[in-house]
Amino acid sequence: xxxxxxxxxxxxxxxxxxxxxxxxxxxxxxxxxxxxxxxxxxxxxxxxxxxxxxxxxxxxxxxxxxxxxxxxxxxxxxxxxxxxxxxxxxxxxxxxx
Numbered sequence: 787x788x789x790x791x792x793x794x795x796x797x798x799x800x801x802x803x804x805x806x807x808x809x810x811x812x813x814x815x816x817x818x819x820x821x822x823x824x825x826x827x828x829x830x831x832x833x834x835x836x837x838x839x840x841x842x843x844x845x846x847x848x849x850x851x852x853x854x855x856x857x858x859x860x861x862x863x864x865x866x867x868x869x870x871x872x873x874x875x876x877x878x879x880x881x882x883x
Contacts, residue, residue: 798864802827805862805871812875816882821857830857833882842881848874 790798809829810820821830833839836856843850851859862871 799827802862802864805866805868808868808871809860809862809875812871813878816875816879818878818882821853821855827862829860829862831860833858839878839881843877846877846881848877 803824803826806824806827806829810824810831813820813829813831818831818833821832824830830853836852836858839858840850840852851861853859
């Protein structure tokens with residue numbers, strides 16, 4: 787906080803939240819709904835057979851986790867960007883449809 791300042795920190799958080807919204811909206815277009823509307827940079831997506839989806843995503847190079855109630859859990863961090871999110875959504879579509 788002392789290095790970036792309040793505005794710098796806010797800029798990073800806003801960017802991460804934008805990517806989170808992009809994931810939720812893109813998943814929604816695939817018929818995959820969030821378990822809850824994100825209030826921070828974590829998306830929990832309700833997918834069929836989360837273990838299978840995680841395995842197939844891992845084979846494509848994506849590391850995901852899951853929630854206690856069986857949702858696909860994604861943490862959107864500052865090193866990502868919108869282009870990476872678009873590639874992820876294409877791969878999510880491949881493994882879910």
